[in-house]
Amino acid sequence: MDPIVLVPGLLCTDALYAPQIAAFEADGHTVSVADHRSDDTIPGIAERLLRDAPERFVLAGLSMGGYVAMEVMRQAPHRVTRLALLDTAARPDTPEQTANRKRQIRLAEAGRLDEVATALFPLFVHEDRENDPGLRNAVLTMARATGAEAFARQQTAIMNRIDSRPHLAAISCPTLVLVGEGDRLTPPDRAREMHELVPGSRLEIIPGGGHLPTLETPGATTAALRAFLRG
Incomplete structure (x- = not known):
């Protein structure tokens, strides 16, 4: 059973994947979460991930984590x-x-990270969950754990990322492209675009999910990932 490496998104921590980690470990997988806070380039984050990761592994990334995952596929697809x-x-x-x-x-950097996270929250979740206090608290807690310095490094990396579209056709391993149907930051049309460019990929659109379906709709998201892992 292949180990799994997860890459969180901007301002997110291991908690982004808490429901999935519990499920995968119960299935017998070894799960680790990549460090995406210590470097200010996507290639640098990918290099660190590859230094720390098992020799062969399943890779999953959400949002910024997806940018890193696509870079890993350029650096070490094997x-x-x-x-x-x-x-x-x-x-x-x-x-x-x-x-x-x-x-x-x-x-x-002016000490207003909470303000940034609060402003981002409505974009992070499905429109039906904009007033969900539990989700709001989870996002704010992850942001505070990330901190302003790491946030600046993450944003710098994201700003300077390349266009990955020309490289997607080279991906040859089984690939799942998953998106919440109500994702307003990276909407389903972006997922469909990737799905059409990655040969043989599978597309899953999660009903009721926004940009963070791992937390918003954990049951459906975990089920889709489990089905993918089982082939």
Whole structure:
């Protein structure tokens, strides 16, 4: 049974995958969560992941974690046995997105990271969960655990990422592209685009899920991932 390496998204910690980690470990998998907070480039994060990871492993990344996963597939595709790209996109930042990230970095460096996380929360979840206090607290807790310095490194890495679309056709391992149907940051059309570019990939759209379906709709998301792992 292949070990699993998970890569969280921006401002997220291991807690993003808590329901899945419990399920996968119960199934007998060894699960680890990559460090995506210590480097300020996507290639650097991928290199660190590969240094720390088992020789062969299943790889799953959500949002920023997906950007890292696609870079891992460029650096060491032979080491990944299965790939799951969750609520992510292959396109690079637009100028507007980059400008917004720079503004958020300035706010965080001024001691206003809670304000940034609070403003991002509605975009992180399905519109029906914008007032969910449990989810809001989970997102804020992960943001505080990440901290302003790591947040700045993450945003810098994201801003400078490449366009991954030209590289997706080279992915040859079994691949799942999963997205919440109500994801407003990386919507289903971005998932479909990746699905169409990765040969033989499977597309799963999770009803009721937003950008963080691992926490919003953990039952359906875990079931989809388990089915994928079982082939």
